[in-house]
Amino acid sequence: MEAKKSPKKDLERRRFYLLEIGMILSLTFVFTAFQYRTTGVNDNTLGTISGVSLDDELIPITRQEQKIKEPPKIKIKIITKIEQVKNDTKLDDSQNDDYWNFIDDDSGLDSLYDLSGNEDNVDDDIVYVPWMLNDQPKFNGNINEYYQKNIKYPQDALQNNIEGTVWVDFVIEKDGSISNVTIFRSVSPQLDAEAKRVVSNMPKWTPGKQMKKPVRVKFRQPIKFALSQ
Known part of the structure; x- marks a missing residue:
């Protein structure tokens, strides 16, 4: 003859499982958010450096040397x-x-x-x-x-x-x-x-x-x- 499960105990067990699941989801969310912020900061930093490198790139100025004309031979x-x-x-x-x-x-x-x-x-x-x-x-x-x-x-x-x-x-x-x-x-x-x-x-x-x-x-x-x- 099977013992009857107590509804109160069953509820507490489910409640414990749900709490664990909630903690896992919370930790996962926090970890994901932290990773996102870190990645975003790095991306922004790299983007800024890249932007400065591109915008401020020095273009070499080429100047043709003028040939000095020799005075006419006298x-x-x-x-x-x-x-x-x-x-x-x-x-x-x-x-x-x-x-x-x-x-x-x-x-x-x-x-x-x-x-x-x-x-x-x-x-x-x-x-x-x-x-x-x-x-x-x-x-x-x-x-x-x-x-x-x-x-x-x-x-x-x-x-x-x-x-x-x-x-x-x-x-x-x-x-x-x-x-x-x-x-x-x-x-x-x-x-x-x-x-x-x-x-x-x-x-x-x-x-x-x-x-x-x-x-x-x-x-x-x-x-x-x-x-x-």
Whole structure:
């Protein structure tokens, strides 16, 4: 004969089971909520870091280097000439004025220059003009090649595009050496100094002669400095 189950005991047993189930569900809910919050915080943090990384990413600035243009090469063109007049050549006024126009501006030249052409009057101290001589002075070689090789265009004149013709006076002594180098017509201090330097350093000439005797002779020579690109 089966003992009758007490409804009161059965209710208490169910109540105990329900309480356990409720506690399990509560713990599960709390644990799930905690996991969710932790995951959410981590997601938000990662999202923020990711956002900062993307928004503030530095884009490298590329800049093309400008090529520095080299200045155009400058060719130095030096034109030189020495006008020589033979004794049997008739001089016109333009030749005389162009080459020896300083004579009209000076006084007392009769004591320095023999302009008469008198062959009996050969004085060691007289400075002769070229066309009055029996034998004119001669440069030993090509004078233009000498200037092209030895003239150095002054840097200041190059930078300032200075060019022009410098007229140089000089005396060829009885031994062919060069003396009394002066500037007759100036262009600039730089070009004047270079023209004077190169003329002063010229090698000895074959001296001019009067009555087969070496004499002092004065020349005036234009030296043209020209820049061409």
